[in-house]
Every structure is written in C-alpha cells, then in structure tokens.
Amino acid sequence: MSYCLQTDEPVASGIRRIAREQLAGALCQISQVTDGKEAAAIHATRKHIKKIRTVLRLIRQEIGQEIFLEEDQSARSVARAFSGSRDARVQLQLLEKLGRQAHLDSAAFSKTSSALEKEMGAYADRFGPRQREARTALQEICDRLEGWPLENLEAQDLCLAVKRTYRRGRESFRCTEEDPVAENFHEWRKRVKDLWYQAQIVQKLNETVLCEIAESAKNLGQQLGNLHDLAFFRQRLESGTEFPEAERTLLLGLICSRERELERITLDLGARFYAEKPGALGRRLLHYARQWPVTAGSA
Numbered sequence: 001m002s003y004c005l006q007t008d009e010p011v012a013s014g015i016r017r018i019a020r021e022q023l024a025g026a027l028c029q030i031s032q033v034t035d036g037k038e039a040a041a042i043h044a045t046r047k048h049i050k051k052i053r054t055v056l057r058l059i060r061q062e063i064g065q066e067i068f069l070e071e072d073q074s075a076r077s078v079a080r081a082f083s084g085s086r087d088a089r090v091q092l093q094l095l096e097k098l099g100r101q102a103h104l105d106s107a108a109f110s111k112t113s114s115a116l117e118k119e120m121g122a123y124a125d126r127f128g129p130r131q132r133e134a135r136t137a138l139q140e141i142c143d144r145l146e147g148w149p150l151e152n153l154e155a156q157d158l159c160l161a162v163k164r165t166y167r168r169g170r171e172s173f174r175c176t177e178e179d180p181v182a183e184n185f186h187e188w189r190k191r192v193k194d195l196w197y198q199a200q201i202v203q204k205l206n207e208t209v210l211c212e213i214a215e216s217a218k219n220l221g222q223q224l225g226n227l228h229d230l231a232f233f234r235q236r237l238e239s240g241t242e243f244p245e246a247e248r249t250l251l252l253g254l255i256c257s258r259e260r261e262l263e264r265i266t267l268d269l270g271a272r273f274y275a276e277k278p279g280a281l282g283r284r285l286l287h288y289a290r291q292w293p294v295t296a297g298s299a
Contacts, residue, residue: 163282
C-alpha cells in the first residue's frame with residue numbers, strides 16, 4: 001500500500017501499517033545489497049528511515065516522550081551510520097554539476113574527485129558491520145511497533161500534529177529570514193521535509209488541498225536540500241586542507257555563488273508557502289478530519 005492513510009482502515013491501524021511498511025522497506029534494502037550497489041541501497045534505506053521518523057513525530061503526543069525518544073534515536077542511529085558514504089557521494093555529484101554549470105574542463109577537479117572516490121571506497125569496505133547493526137536496530141523497532149499505545153488515535157490528532165509541524169516550520173522560516181545562516185536554513189529544511197511527508201500521510205482527508213501542500217513542500221525541501229549540500233561541502237572545504245588548494249579555491253567560489261542564489265530562491269518560496277497562518281490551516285484540517293469516515297477495527 002502507499003505512504004498514506006486509507007479511508008477504509010482505522011487511523012491507528014493505518015499508522016502502524018505505514019510504519020511497518022517503511023521498516024520492511026529499509027530492511028529489504030539493507031539486507032539485499034550486493035557489492036558495488038551500496039550507494040543505491042544506502043540512499044533508499046535513509047529515505048525509508050526519514051519516513052519512519054516522520055511517522056514518529058506525527059504520533060509523538062500519543063505514544064509519549066519516552067517511546068518517541070527510544071524509537072527516534074534508534075532510527076536516527078541507523079541513518080547516521082551511513083551518512084559518511086552518502087556525503088562523499090553527494091559531494092562527488094556536486095563537483096560534476098558545478099563544473100558543468102561553470103563550463104569547466106572535466107579535469108578541473110580531478111584530484112578532489114579522486115579523493116572523494118577513494119573515500120567512498122573506504123566506506124564501502126566498512127559496509128558489512130554497519131549493515132548487520134542496522135538490520136538489528138530496525139528489526140527491534142519492528143518488534144516494538146505493535147506495542148505503541150495508539151488505541152485512542154483519531155484523525156483530529158494527526159491534524160493537530162500537522163498544524164504544529166507547519167507552525168514550527170513557519171517559525172524556522174521567520175528565523176532564517178532574520179538571520180540567513182547555514183544552521184538556520186538546515187533547521188528550516190528539516191521542518192519542511194516533516195511537513196512534506198506528513199501531508200502525504202493524511203492526504204486523503206482532502207486530496208486536492210493536501211497534495212498541493214505536499215508538492216509545494218517537496219519543491220521547497222528539494223531546494224533547501226540542495227542548499228544544505230552546498231553549505232556542508234563549503235564548510236568541509238573551509239575547515240581543512242585535504243584537497244588541492246587551487247581546486248579548493250575555485251570550488252569555494254562556485255559554491256558561494258550558488259549558495260547566494262539558492263538562498264534568494266528558498267526565501268521567496270518560503271514567503272509564499274507560509275502565507276497562511278497556522279491557526280487558519282489548523283481549522284481547515286480539523287474540518288476535513290470531521291468528515292473522515294469512522295472505521296471500526298483493531299488498532
């Protein structure tokens with residue numbers, strides 16, 4: 001089934017199903033990886049984990065802080081175990097993209113590219129132990145999932161959680177407007193991605209409205225993601241001398257220029273995306289929730 005609640009299932013059952021499917025997807029990706037295919041498996045696994053953590057934030061008040069922290073930290077630890085490989089791959093892709101945009105020779109960043117490829121190879125060599133640890137952690141979340149206290153969960157509870165996510169994102173946007181530094185853009189990005197996934201989960205409350213919100217959040221989140229990748233790479237280049245100075249200087253100039261452009265784009269998109277006040281959005285969502293069919297069945 002899809003990453004959204006269905007009208008013919010109890011809300012609690014639907015949330016368990018979504019979490020179960022994402023955990024199964026992550027386990028499948030991480031278990032069936034073959035030599036040379038680690039990058040694709042890691043990317044897919046991290047995506048599943050982001051969706052699992054979004055579900056946890058959506059039901060945080062219902063399951064309580066203790067359960068939330070245990071499950072969220074377990075999922076986050078799996079994602080972080082593979083972050084180094086992901087970062088090296090993304091930075092290698094950035095090299096190629098920045099070079100093309102600047103119409104540079106393909107060898108302009110050859111030494112930096114070689115260093116990143118070597119780094120990716122080193123992470124691939126350490127994949128086995130991390131793979132086993134990830135499988136264990138994900139299976140343990142699966143085993144605990146059926147015990148999550150969701151018996152009283154209703155569509156209105158999810159709508160209130162989406163409203164809180166929107167409000168937090170709006171506050172992060174205002175903070176970023178006032179102080180447009182990389183840390184603020186990164187925090188804002190996390191809230192936008194939460195809303196993107198949460199809007200998908202509850203989209204059948206009103207598919208026209210919530211699919212539009214999800215699509216807008218997706219577009220904004222992708223731009224913020226691009227900005228984050230650039231900022232992360234810039235900070236690495238600024239803080240070390242592991243890459244040749246000539247290539248590093250040229251890269252920093254290209255990255256800073258693109259960062260300024262993306263900052264303008266994302267702030268403009270954010271102003272339009274957060275035009276509605278959280279209270280108004282919350283009232284609309286609760287109106288949709290009251291029309292959600294009440295389905296009997298086990299949670």
